[in-house]
Amino acid sequence: MTQYEFHMYLLAYQIKAQEAELLSAKQAWFNQLAKATKKVGKEMRSAYKSFDDFYDNSKVYKNIFEPQAEKENVRKLTIADMNRRINSKGG
DSSP states (O other), X not given: OOHHHHHHHHHHHHHHHHHHHHHHHHHHHHHHHHHOEEEETTEEXXXXXXXXXXXXXXXXXXXXXXXXXXXXXXXXXXXXXXXXXXXXXXX
């Protein structure tokens, strides 16, 4: 297998995995429609207005074809943050 064939195989695998993730997100969306609500005044509304608010499919596809676009500001946890998380969990 050449390097090009391997790259194509890897790309196809990533797309297939993303499609499986999309199906899982759709299932979660339908479950959320049945359960997740928020109170607005005296009425209950869905927590998300659309599927795109819940799961951004285009962003995931973009990360497959342009991996450097995935990098965001990732905040490193300080020791105080870790202690806060541990103490809030109760142990």
